Each structure stands twice: as structure tokens, then as C-alpha cells.
Amino acid sequence: MDDPVLLTGAGGRVGQAILDGIGEEYDWRLLDREPLPAAKVPDRVTDADQYVADITDERAVREAMRGVNAVIHLAGDPRKTAPWDSVLRNNIDGTQAVMRAAAEAGVEKFAFASSNHAVGGYETDDRTPDLYRPDDDYRLDGDELPRPGNLYGVSKATGEFLGRYYHDEFGMAVVCVRIGNLTKDHPPREYERGQAMWLSHGDCAHLFERCLLAEYGFEIVYGISDNDRKYYSIDRAREILGYDPQDNSANYTFEGDPIAEDPPTDEP
Numbered sequence: 001m002d003d004p005v006l007l008t009g010a011g012g013r014v015g016q017a018i019l020d021g022i023g024e025e026y027d028w029r030l031l032d033r034e035p036l037p038a039a040k041v042p043d044r045v046t047d048a049d050q051y052v053a054d055i056t057d058e059r060a061v062r063e064a065m066r067g068v069n070a071v072i073h074l075a076g077d078p079r080k081t082a083p084w085d086s087v088l089r090n091n092i093d094g095t096q097a098v099m100r101a102a103a104e105a106g107v108e109k110f111a112f113a114s115s116n117h118a119v120g121g122y123e124t125d126d127r128t129p130d131l132y133r134p135d136d137d138y139r140l141d142g143d144e145l146p147r148p149g150n151l152y153g154v155s156k157a158t159g160e161f162l163g164r165y166y167h168d169e170f171g172m173a174v175v176c177v178r179i180g181n182l183t184k185d186h187p188p189r190e191y192e193r194g195q196a197m198w199l200s201h202g203d204c205a206h207l208f209e210r211c212l213l214a215e216y217g218f219e220i221v222y223g224i225s226d227n228d229r230k231y232y233s234i235d236r237a238r239e240i241l242g243y244d245p246q247d248n249s250a251n252y253t254f255e256g257d258p259i260a261e262d263p264p265t266d267e268p
């Protein structure tokens with residue numbers, strides 16, 4: 001991909017996981033409402049390719065979108081406890097502004113950071129905590145209706161609907177990645193639910209790179225590592241995007257420490 005890729009929310013946790021993994025591979029436009037310190041910016045990205053702007057600023061977003069062929073849209077309020085005024089502004093109005101600008105600019109591929117919280121309502125009392133365990137075979141696969149468990153989840157489900165609209169009406173390829181729980185170096189510590197939806201930094205960067213390279217129309221996929229414990233299927237991400245995750249929370253203790261592999265023996 002030769003044209004620039006616009007990354008919104010570049011200074012945040014997910015943005016940095018992506019740039020740590022594939023920051024040197026693409027021509028980036030980085031947009032965030034906070035200025036990015038040099039340590040967060042890949043070497044090849046110049047000042048001219050950095051936009052300090054709010055995604056609800058339609059003019060600034062249109063400016064950042066010029067000549068862009070693909071967008072990874074992460075900017076928003078990531079708190080599951082976020083109040084309505086914040087998710088309405090940052091996650092719904094903001095996503096509408098970015099998707100609209102992308103569609104109008106003829107952007108080919110758009111990856112949207114959705115969330116496990118768009119479907120948190122499936123974690124009913126009768127399914128939990130079994131759901132979080134490796135021997136339970138309940139799976140969500142992306143075909144189910146959204147079922148948010150909080151207003152943040154409502155805002156993410158709304159972003160998915162916006163993606164559906166911009167795909168159907170403008171022909172933009174849109175993939176909504178329902179990200180699980182991103183943590184660096186190890187799965188969330190002592191958190192069964194988080195370990196079932198762990199997304200490692202390496203798998204995160206690889207997954208979003210596949211969103212840039214694969215061919216698709218409109219898709220909803222789950223963004224988790226290849227965890228033994230899981231209630232989200234990653235089959236669709238594998239089939240459509242060519243996602244090939246390398247990490248698995250089962251290779252760590254409940255406390256989050258790596259489980260040592262058996263040392264090699266000399267015995268035949």
C-alpha cells in the first residue's frame with residue numbers, strides 16, 4: 001500500500017501497539033487531539049503528517065484525509081463507564097465525522113475499533129463464569145446482533161452501524177474489529193474474563209495490518225489472540241483477513257507470568 005494511512009487516536013494504547021509493530025512499514029498520517037511526543041512517532045513520520053485535532057472538527061478531519069487510501073479509526077472515549085455526553089461526542093459524532101470524510105474522499109478501506117462491550121449483554125448470569133473457561137464451547141462469531149451492556153457499548157454498536165451505512169451507500173470497505181482486552185507483554189493479571197479476550201500487542205499490530213491488506217466488503221470480526229479460553233470466534237478474522245495470531249493467554253499463569261516450556265532432555 002503506497003498511499004498514506006490515516007491513524008486516528010495514534011497516541012493511545014492501541015495506536016501505539018500498532019505503530020510499535022508496523023510503524024516503519026507504511027506512510028502514516030497520525031491524528032490525535034493530544035500532541036504526540038517524539039517517542040510515540042515512527043522515524044519516517046514528519047511534522048507535516050501529524051495532525052493535532054479533535055475528530056469532531058470536520059474541517060481538520062477532511063484536511064487530514066486528503067490523499068489517504070486507508071483509515072484505522074481508534075480515537076474515542078475507551079471507558080466502559082463513560083457518560084453519554086462523552087460517547088455521543090467522541091464515539092458517535094466523531095466516528096460519523098471520520099467515516100463521512102473518508103467516504104467523501106474515496107478512501108478504499110476503513111478499519112473501525114469496536115469493542116467487546118458492543119456485545120457485553122451476552123455475558124448473562126447463566127453463562128458466566130463458565131463462558132470464560134476453555135471447556136465451554138459458547139462462541140460469538142460476529143453474525144449476532146449487538147447487545148451492549150453499557151452506553152460505551154451502545155456507542156461502539158452505533159459505530160458499526162455507521163460502517164454498514166458507509167459501506168452500503170458509498171462502497172467503502174469497512175471492517176469493525178471488536179477488540180477484546182489489549183495488554184502488553186502478558187494477559188491481564190488475575191482476570192479470567194480479560195484472559196479470555198486477551199489481545200497481545202503483536203497480534204494487535206498484525207490484525208490491523210491485515211485490515212489494510214485484505215479484501216473485504218463489510219465485516220465484523222473479533223480482535224483477540226488465539227487464546228484457549230475464548231468465547232469469541234476468530235474464524236472470520238482468519239478466513240477474511242488472513243489473521244494468524246501468535247499469542248495465547250493459556251501460555252501464562254493466572255497471575256500473568258509466562259509458563260516455562262519443558263527444558264529439552266538428552267533422552268530419546
Ligand SMILES: NC(=O)C1=CN([C@@H]2O[C@H](COP(=O)(O)OP(=O)(O)OC[C@H]3O[C@@H](n4cnc5c(N)ncnc54)[C@H](O)[C@@H]3O)[C@@H](O)[C@H]2O)C=CC1
Nearest residue numbers: 009011012013014033054055075076078113115179181182
Ligand atoms: N484498549 C483496549 O483494550 C480496547 C480499546 N478499544 C477501542 O480502541 C480505541 C483506542 O483505545 P485505547 O487506545 O485503549 O484508548 P486510549 O485512551 O489509550 O487512546 C485513545 C486516543 O484517542 C485520542 N482521542 C480521544 N478522543 C479524541 C477525539 N475526540 N479527537 C481526537 N483524538 C481523540 C486520545 O487523545 C488518545 O490518544 C478506542 O476507540 C476504544 O474504544 C476497544 C476495545 C478494547
Ligand SMILES: O=C1O[C@H](COP(=O)(O)O)[C@@H](O)[C@H](O)[C@H]1O
Nearest residue numbers: 078079080115116117180181194
Ligand atoms: O472496550 C474496552 O474493553 C477493554 C476490556 O474491557 P474490560 O471490561 O475487561 O475492562 C477495556 O480494557 C478497554 O479500556 C475498553 O476500551
